[in-house]
Amino acid sequence: MDLSQLEADPAGDLDHDRWRHDEQGGSDRGALQLDHLSPEVARLVVARLVSKDFGAWTEALARVGNCVRPVRLRGTSERVDAATGEVLSSFSSADHPLGVVHVRCGDRRASECPSCSRLYAADMFHLIRAGVTGGKTVPETVADHPLLFATLTAPSFGRVHTSGRCHPGDSARRCPHGRPVHCGVVHAEGVEGPRSAGLLGQPLCADCYDYASHVVWQWFAPDLWRRFTIALHRSLAHHLGVPASGLAEVATVQYAKVAEFQRRGAVHFHALIRLDGPRTPGGISDPPEGVTAELLAGLVTEAASTVQLHVPGVDDADVPRRLVFGRQLDVRVVRSHRPDDDQALTAAQVAGYLAKYSTKSATDDVATTSAHLRRLQTTIADLDLRAQVASLSDSSSPYRLLGHWGRMLGFRGHFATKSRRYSVTLGQLRRARQRAQARIAASRATGTPLDLASLEADLLADEEETTLVVGRWCYLGSGWADDGETALPTAAAARAREYAQERARSRRR
Template identity: 35%
Template sequence: MSTPLDLFRPGVASGRDAQALHRAATPEFSGWLEHTRTAGGCARPVRLTGTIAAVERQTGQVLGEQHTDELPDGALYKACGNRRESQCPDCAWVYAGDAYQVVRCGLNGGKGVPTSVGRHPVVFATFTAPSFGVVHHRYIPRHTCATRQRCDCRPAPCRARHTTGTCQHGQPAACFARHDADDPRLGQPLCLDCYDHGHQVVWNYLSGELWRRTKQAIERHLAALCRRRGIPFVQVVTDSGKVRRAPPVRVSHGKVAEMQRRAAVHFHVLLRLDSVAPDDPGALVPPQAGITVDDLEEAVRVAASRITLTTPAHPDRPQGWLVAWGEQVDVRRINSAGGELTDDKVAAYLAKYATKATEATGHQSTRLTPATVDDYADSEGDHLARLIDACWHLGRPTHTDVTGSAATADDRQAGLDTKANAYAGLRRWAHMLGFGGHFLTKARRYSVTFRLLRDTRATYRRAEDDESADVITVGTLTYIGSGWLCEGDALLANTAARQRRERTRIGREELAHEAWLTGAAA
């Protein structure tokens, strides 16, 4: 009998369909399909080899042991878990579902979060990057469409000017085109030489720090309002046992980063206003009556307009760069009367962007090294090539000896603090165009965690498989490779996974319909 590895030999099978037929014709096919169920749908599952043991939880006694050589294909399959839709659509689908629950529970409660959070003031804010140069854009001055998802409204001219002219580099300073939504020119500079690529990658690199300071400024603004309105601060006991005075309100957030077509990051943030309970600082309590959603909205706008930071000196820019938010800071209320934003819409919107990275810009690559950076970076190339080149150039080693006897104590300390170059991380994140943060973050108290959702799902699967709670599975496993053994295996496993998912979806719809009928009858 041929083994799965024989499928690669000439004459045994040709093409994906032949490989799939060969696999399906084997007597072990049903067992193999069940064995690969946990990784079904994954584009590049991880293959592991080693020993799997069943251990009694209380005593630690080994009840049984099995080596992966006894399993189909001689390996254990595990889904890759990649959150990026461009890399693995199935794992990204699971991640997006978890992201949706994380965001929604922070708005409505559930899964351990009290439902009272649904009464807390919440705003949805969008923080954008400033302009680093003129780019092609698509603007619709007035929407007449029924839904934005299928918008067919006519856009305005891109960069119309009363008098046409050229920039200092001889490029046109105007664009009268009405760009389509999929026009590849969108986000591209009108003049590559006028565009400040270095400033943009530095902004991407430090946008996380800018957000941290903005969040602090929002809370300080609300604390000052409480003082002016006579709302008393509360005495809380820290984990170390010390007593301190704390503002009566705090802000919890859930944040998603989105890469724009011009390759600048902007943030979509949910900000929820909570109160601080003196007897239980970790509890989620509705805010004081003296602080409203109007105050939260004002605090966001004030902080966005005032908070800036100046970066450390760089040999190419001794005065540093100014990092600030752009002028387009949009703040909207959730579930307001006549508003378009609802809890479910916002949660779905943020979950969608949690599975994306740099796809909108057209660039996708793994982490760059000195051996691969020349394939992408070019100081005279297109927009993306210049951004990657700026990351690599600004992140170069710039260390000078500041430990000699002639150096002052401040100089020596500065050298230690910056570790030779405060911009060294730009090279690490050159493949992300300077942005090194995670694309979905939240405050600790905002909602549930991804780990809790995954643990709950694993517990459910164990119960579904009738595994005893007194027995745990311990694996001593080693990585041997990634991906399916052949395209035919991928076709069979992923098709079975899609069928299971479709059955689950139909079952949920039937249960929801039955519940609706029961409620209507009552």
């Protein structure tokens, strides 16, 4: 039996009637790629395919959209009228064919769950795009507001291998540790060998690299971003000739930001920065006249270049530091339509960029087996131990929880954030999706056609809840029963992604 011929629903949901094998060599359109499995995992896959409850299992898999690590729950819930106390409906996991309820894990990281990360990326795309072009309760007039795409990086902590011609120069020059300070090699992706792209982000001399400052900068990066927003507000207020405390009566700055790790393991920020008018009860107003996107770009560049943060040492043996952003600052104008300027970006481009970055994990672009990553993790553990000892005499130490963020290489901020009035929230989008699914189910049951586009405002409305959901649930664990059950949703999610990419390419033709 050729497992690669098992078919998946291209939309990402599984239908057990479509999981079939064409023994006569039919088309492999929609086939799952399972030929890479080990014999043991393949045996588990076959056992699941021929099991008596396979239909119920695929229905459970469809409900979680091919989630690789769903949460398993057992219990009951009741929907109660908040005014009268009447029980409107009830649900029990015992009524489910498997006796267990599966719920999406909701992990944003593509490395952990491809399906849930795609859903998260889609939500982020719509959230970000709405703040650029309007829609999703955001007025379309925002498309005419000054808008920038800015990238703020970490400073240099020592020379690392870079793409392209890497540090050309005099090969005879040496660092204090006797190692060359130049490379001269053109590192390229996909090139194998000891001097290939595998060196990207690795220090030319690990002993010269300031690992302690790297970790400390990472730890305070969220605070440095906050200082940047304050500096930008003050610069804008100064330009408009108003006090900083009164800027909200004239103009406001809104943003959506995601964090991404560079190959050297240092985080940098990608942000959409939009200028609006004063705060109004009715929503978003037009910005003041005379403030163009180019002028705003100058203010952003000035704020990012001058902001600084003074932080104490980890302990008495450490030194205080002055933290700043790196000199590699990129600020580009965004247009809501296809720009004439090649340097300008479109709304779809930036929404796609930020949505993609939001699903990456800390070590996606860092070689997990590299000595550089091990040195970073060792430095975090060492600084954490020193901080714990120092906190015994000074409980106000800002480094007390450093060790809790070792997996994030010391970065303790959120990977995706936005200002309050930039656009809709992820919570609104998720509630809208739940409402849409309920209405679609009701439409199918009654045979009544439904136009969700005309109901968008209703779906996104923050309605006051008139019912309460009272649940009693027991957590049973996370993930599927075995590697065979995990392999099927993993392959189905990969095929769904390929199908979506095929459709996107066909639309661009």
